[in-house]
Amino acid sequence: MQRRSLMKAAAIAAILAGAGAAGAQDAEKKVIGVSIPSATHGFMGGLNWHAQDSIERLSAAYPNLEFVLATAGDAAKQVNDIEDMMATRNIDGLVVLPFESEPLTAPVAAVKEAGKFVTVVDRGLSQEGIEDLYVAGDNTAFGRVAGEYFAQNLEAGSKVVVLRGIPTTLDNERVEAFQAALDGSEIEILDMQHGNWNRDDAFTVMQDYLSKYPEIDAVWAADDDMAIGVMEAIAAANRTEEMWVIGGAGMKEVVKRIMEGDPQLPVNVTYPPALISSAIEMTALRFVSNAPMTGRFIISSQLITPENAEQFYYPDSPF
Numbered sequence: 001m002q003r004r005s006l007m008k009a010a011a012i013a014a015i016l017a018g019a020g021a022a023g024a025q026d027a028e029k030k031v032i033g034v035s036i037p038s039a040t041h042g043f044m045g046g047l048n049w050h051a052q053d054s055i056e057r058l059s060a061a062y063p064n065l066e067f068v069l070a071t072a073g074d075a076a077k078q079v080n081d082i083e084d085m086m087a088t089r090n091i092d093g094l095v096v097l098p099f100e101s102e103p104l105t106a107p108v109a110a111v112k113e114a115g116k117f118v119t120v121v122d123r124g125l126s127q128e129g130i131e132d133l134y135v136a137g138d139n140t141a142f143g144r145v146a147g148e149y150f151a152q153n154l155e156a157g158s159k160v161v162v163l164r165g166i167p168t169t170l171d172n173e174r175v176e177a178f179q180a181a182l183d184g185s186e187i188e189i190l191d192m193q194h195g196n197w198n199r200d201d202a203f204t205v206m207q208d209y210l211s212k213y214p215e216i217d218a219v220w221a222a223d224d225d226m227a228i229g230v231m232e233a234i235a236a237a238n239r240t241e242e243m244w245v246i247g248g249a250g251m252k253e254v255v256k257r258i259m260e261g262d263p264q265l266p267v268n269v270t271y272p273p274a275l276i277s278s279a280i281e282m283t284a285l286r287f288v289s290n291a292p293m294t295g296r297f298i299i300s301s302q303l304i305t306p307e308n309a310e311q312f313y314y315p316d317s318p319f
Helices: 003-018 020-025 042-061 075-089 101-113 139-153 169-182 199-212 224-236 252-259 275-288
Strands: 030-037 065-072 093-096 117-121 133-137 159-164 188-194 218-220 244-246 295-299
Touching (some): 075 093, 117 275, 139 218, 199 224
């Protein structure tokens, strides 16, 4: 997690602490549902950890707040989870990180239409304006920062391949920004396929790339779990010396390798899983104070290099 993100989180925590008096005055029980994908890969494992940690802290601080946490391994289960929260728990607010944008749009819209407070995290819905609050990393910057590094460090005529995430609005934003950053560079994107932010899927996609393209100069994996799968495929094909890889999100193992000057992992781009903590805390603030909690809260993306990697390395982090 970035130091700037920590500062923002600390500021939110301070506001929450100051809101305690207001929360004490209104002892009416409020139920907040939290619906997120299962810990199917490293980033989501870190996000799940931060979600559980935030819920524990806020439950202790505000006895009138009750949290219902559900995790889903696919979009269909997440839809069922949200419908169950509405039907059996009568939630007052929902914090949701959509497994996929399209399938979750109508169910989340139904929650909003029922008069509930809705916070959407990270992966946006396919229809704008449904949520009260949107909390995410800067996906446009995430793609642009990576693309600028490619443009500045590859020669004209270089060939690259791209691994996309799960089909979502944020994946579209990242890829479009990456492509825009390469405009005019004469760097050729050979192929773009979905690796679904999954290590095994990325391994399979990269195997396909390696069999199809005899010349690849660099890979934008766009996620550190996918980067690990990509590098495993490259090593199995004995082509490690031919190309470097850029992932994203600041996995501690990747950051450590950048600190050590690994030529295959020259840089990384930040996208902290702790953004779920900001989303849950800001939603809680909606129910324990009179502070306005609507709009967009965007956490910036930065380039991690060997020179600054130490400040992004958290050895005790779950991710």
